[in-house]
Amino acid sequence: METGVQVTFRVHFNSVPGQDVYLCGSGEQLGNDRIEAAKKLEYTPDSWELVVPGLNPGAVLQYRYLFKDRASQKTIWERGKSRTVVVPKSDVEKLVCEDGWFRKTPSVEEEIFHTTAFRDVIYGRRQQDSDRGSQSSLLNSRTKVDEPKKSPGDYLFFRTLQVRVPPTNEVFIRFQTEQAAATAVSGPNGDQKSNAGLERRLSADRFPFWELSMPLADLGIDRTRERLIHYQLLIRSNKQASTVAVDRDLSRVLRVPAAGQSVQLTDYQVITDPEMTARFAGFAIPVFSIRSNNSCGVGELLDLERMIDLAVLMKLSLIQLLPLNDTSVTGTWRDSYPYSCVSVHALHPMYLNLDDLNPPSDIAKEIQQARARLNQLNAINYEDVMNTKMGFLRRLYAQDKQRILRDPVFLKFFNENQDWLVPYAVSRFLAKVNGTADFSRWGARHQVSVADLEALAAPDTFYFDELALVYYIQFHLYRQLARVGEYAAKKRIILKGDLPIGVHRYSVDAWMNQDQFFMDRQTGAPPDQFAEFGQNWGFPTYNWERMAQDRYRWWRGRLQSMQKVFHAYRIDHILGFFRIWEIPGDAVSGLRGRFRPVNPIRRDELDSRGIWDIERLCEPYISETQLRRVFSDQKWTFVRDWFLEPWYNRYRFRTIYDSEAKLQEFFKNEDQVRRFCEQSGIDQEYLKLELFRFQNNVILLRDFDHPDDTFHPRIEFWRAPTYWELNGDWQHKLRQLYDDYFFRRQEALWRDKAMEKLPMLKAASDMLVCGEDLGMLPSCVFEVLENLCIIGLRVQRMPENAEFGECSKYPYLTVATTGSHDTSTLRGWWEEIPPDKRQRFWSNVMKQEGKPPADCGPDIVEWMIRDHLQAPSILTIFPLQDLLGIDDKLRRPVAAEEQINVPANPDHYWRFRLHLSVEELLQSRDWIRKIAGMVTESKRVRID
Structure with missing residues (x-):
């Protein structure tokens, strides 16, 4: 029965x-x-x-x-x-x-x-x-x-x-x-x-x-x-x-x-x-940019509590941050780039508040002295901050290690996180003893097994304190971040994190999962209005086929780690989940990139069109005519004799200079460069720029895996002089292939690949998912994001098919924003655009008469803030610098100093810091009331 x-x-x-x-x-x-x-x-x-x-x-x-x-x-x-x-x-x-x-x-x-x-x-x-x-x-x-x-x-x-x-x-x-x-x-x-x-x-x-x-x-x-x-x-x-x-x-x-x-x-x-209908507003600020009376030369995690208080007073509901992961590779200011993480789990030590570690009075006094010195600086001195903080942390660990290593709360943290914490600590130690983070130079330790890790991390080793110091720092970082997360939830403020598209090639993630990365390739972005040569981020590309075999375990673990603190996250460069811009390992710029995955151009397609001279199309085309045009007088002969060698009826780069990476090495030798420039009379920057252009003076790029019969068109090859020296028939046929390659034949493939990965990302956590869908967009992107209910991004100055975006026409599932860490602020943009473009914005978007002012006054910033607040978008998020721009007393004197990053500069120093402390902002009652009033009028009212 x-x-x-x-x-x-x-x-x-x-x-x-x-x-x-x-x-x-x-x-x-x-x-x-x-x-x-x-x-x-x-x-x-x-x-x-x-x-x-x-x-x-x-x-x-x-x-x-x-x-x-x-x-x-x-x-x-x-x-x-x-x-x-x-x-x-x-x-x-x-x-x-x-x-x-x-x-x-x-x-x-x-x-x-x-x-x-x-x-x-x-x-x-x-x-x-x-x-x-x-x-x-x-x-x-x-x-x-x-x-x-x-x-x-x-x-x-x-x-x-x-x-x-x-x-x-x-x-x-x-x-x-x-x-x-x-x-x-x-x-x-x-x-x-x-x-x-x-x-x-x-x-x-x-x-x-x-x-x-x-x-x-x-x-x-x-x-x-x-x-x-x-x-x-x-x-x-x-x-x-x-x-x-x-x-x-x-x-x-x-x-x-x-x-x-x-x-x-x-x-x-x-x-x-x-x-x-629910709509909300917030502001974006990198943690490192926060200035407070309690921080030590850089913004710290606990500063976010006061930022949360500020958001509440302004009737906002969200704070957006940049990545918080550790980026320590070289020990120099170059580690300031927050998207080049060495661990997708470990947090950056610079964000740790030292006072919260209960230092003894003598160390507390020294911390206060260091704080006074570092907080006097207008911008972050990354190396000074790191050396100062790590010095204090070593001393604090030495005094506290007997207690902390037995503390039940610490042991619980260690047990729950040892899968990533131990490899991270061991990799930091091996980088130190080997003098490099490049694990390919670690000898027998360039790859390790689980048993190797257990032996390396044994508590009875002479260097265990080096590992335990890392555990100690990460324990306190996560403790402070958890405190901030709880405080944010209590105050009904969404903490929105950032998911970088890549990891550093010397990261612990690449070291421990080498089969899931293509270590001989790099990630970047094609050329755009900001970067003529594109961008090369230096990250290894993902072996998605291998990652799929374990159901994207690494990605799922990454999202589950973020979910411990964050309530929402932004997928940096979401286009990378459709296709990634993959660059050869010996490239410096992004011009020689090609998309992956892709349906390439095959040799039979070229043969059927009568296009046969593959060497002519794939190798840098350097003729005497071009050299004379670029380097006037007899200067071109110096370039020819130093960098080139004859090849058929033209020239090619000598073997020691036949890649961007090799040219880069030449320019690192200051004595050699100075000697050449003095002899030739050529300016150093001009020389470098033109040599890089010659390196990329090609039509087609050979495929990584099938170089003899599979090809990819160089991005915007019609901008290369070599294109204009082809006959008209080849120009026409190659342009047809280009248009088909970039705008037609890939759509279904990229849609399918995105639908394999993005649902996995969404399912890996309960966080709200937003995507940074800017750049060279395939038409399938909007369809996929809508299908998956992933919130897109709208930047008024960067619309898809117009000069300016119309905030009133944004879809509901979007973030409306005035800019990002990669753009100038509203004031900076207004002052840097050509006068005729400023006039069109003034007349056509703002509906104002007459000529616009050259300076972006508080009234203009306020108009743009209000325009974005009224957008149908579910979220409106402003860089905090733009909100400060509505107040003459609070805005920074020089608008250009408000920009956080310059994407066109691969050597940019990320050191921006607010000129006002959070304590000063909390006392700026008139400004707070004005922002709160604007938010309330727009019906983006927070829930209290």
Whole structure:
């Protein structure tokens, strides 16, 4: 005899012949999450059904629907998170799970608002935190307001996902039946009389799901057969007892089964009311740029607490940061680049607040003296800060190590993080003893096994203190960052982190996972309006095929580590998940890059078009005519004799100079360069620029793996002189191939590759996901981001197909911003653009008459801030420098000094620091009130 509860799963799906619907979930009876064991549903006239007998009372099962197309052999999973059924423990023998429609398209409520940023921070209900995530049965949890009768009978178990409900409000359900209205009575259970039907208050015990358990008999309807009942959702204030929002969706239906069966209905449709539109604002600031009275020459993690206070006063809801990872490779200022991390888990030691480590009085006094000295500087002195802080940290560790290494909290941190912490510490030690972070020069340690690591990290080694110092620093960094994260959530401020697209080629991640990287290649970006030669970031490229074999374990671990503190994150260069700009290992600039993956140009395509001279197209084309044109008088002969050698009827670079990297080495030899420039009369910078141009004077690039018969067009090859020395027929045919290569033949491939990786990233955490989708965009990018509900980015000065973006036309799922760390600020941009462009912005965007001022005054900055606040975008995020720009007293005197990074300069020193302390900003009441007023007027009001 079958025991347990019989559960009928019912879902609506508009199928065509040859399509079948399946259910796959946890537990043996639902397939144990194995697709090959998924359960096929039976088709009925208006739905698909699966009857599963004998489910254990109290079981909590997760499941999803999918459909299989027999013709194409494709399997398509429904969108969204897993569904849940909680088998009742009460006297319920049969349960019907009414699951609504198969979710073909993404739900904004589930994909965007059912994330840490909104569910736990903005709308989080603090008293429920301990319950969140528990496996307890919602069906058997009785709320104070809706305690059902204990008599046997059939029940309704109702759940609805509604995140956008502030803690001061509650959700009600109204059943549209005359019978229910006739039987409704006022009472302690939240029932209310209504001409339209019975109302019940829903419980928020498992927010963001709102739940109701009630006997079906309370509906007062005839249950001799199945019935359909319409219902409506509404939101009421629990402070003012007033209705805040009324659902406009009149199509919600509850299918009540005939007597003898209970029903569970989960409703994922958001309440449709204009008042439910949610938009928020925030500011962006790198932690290193914060100035405070407590920091020591650089912004520190604990400074974020005061920044959070500032955001609250300004009615903002988000703070966006740059990466916080350790970037220590050379021990010089070149390590200031925050996107070149040596560990995707380890935090940078410079962000540690030393006072929080309870230093003894003598060290505390020295720290204060160092603080006074370093805080006098206008910008960060990276090397001084690092040397000073590491000196103090070594002394503090030496005094505290006997206690800290036995501390239960420290040991817990170590045990939970040793998978990345131990390799990171060992790699730092090996870099020190070998005098280089380049692990290819570590001899036998260039690759290590787990057993090797265990031996190297043994506590009885003579160098264990070097490793333990790293553990000590990371423990305190994570402790301070966790404190900041908790403070931000308490204040309802979203902390938005940054996910760099790459890692340093000498990182511990590359060392430990060498098979998952192409170490002989580099990552970068094609040329754009900011960088003629493109960008070369120096990161190794990913071997995505190898990463897929372990289901992207490294990426998933990276996101799960971020989720410990951050509530949202920005995917740096999200285009890299569609295709990456891959550059040869011996290149310095980005011009010789090509996309990966890609459908290349094959030799037979060239042959069929009569294009045959491959050497002519692939090698730098250097003629005497070109040399004479670039280097006037007899100067060209010095270049010829030093750098070139004859080759057929032209020249080529000598072997010692036949790559950008080799030329770079030449220019590092100052004596040699000075001697050449004195003899030739050629300016050094001009010489370097033109030699690099000659290196890239090519039409086609040979493929890395198949160099003889597979090729890629050099980006914008028509800008290279070699192109204009070809005959017109070849020019035309090569340009046709170029357009097809870049704008047509790759779209499907790049779409498919993005859909392999980006869903994995989203599923790896509950953080809100935003993408930096700027640059050379394939047309499939917007489609994929919309399909995955990934929030895009809009910068007014960098629109897709216009001179200026129109904020009023931005899509809802975007971040509207005035700029980023890679751009000048509003003031800087206004003052650097040509006068005619400034005039067009003034006349066409701002709708002003006359001539615009050359200087960007506070009124102009304020206009642009207001324009962005009014955008439909779900988020508007401003660089803090732009918010300061609306106040003449607070703005920096020189606008150019506000820019954080100059992308065109590969040797940029990241040292920007605010000229005002956070304490001074908190005292700037007029400025704060003005920002808060502008935010409130735009209806981007924070939830308090």
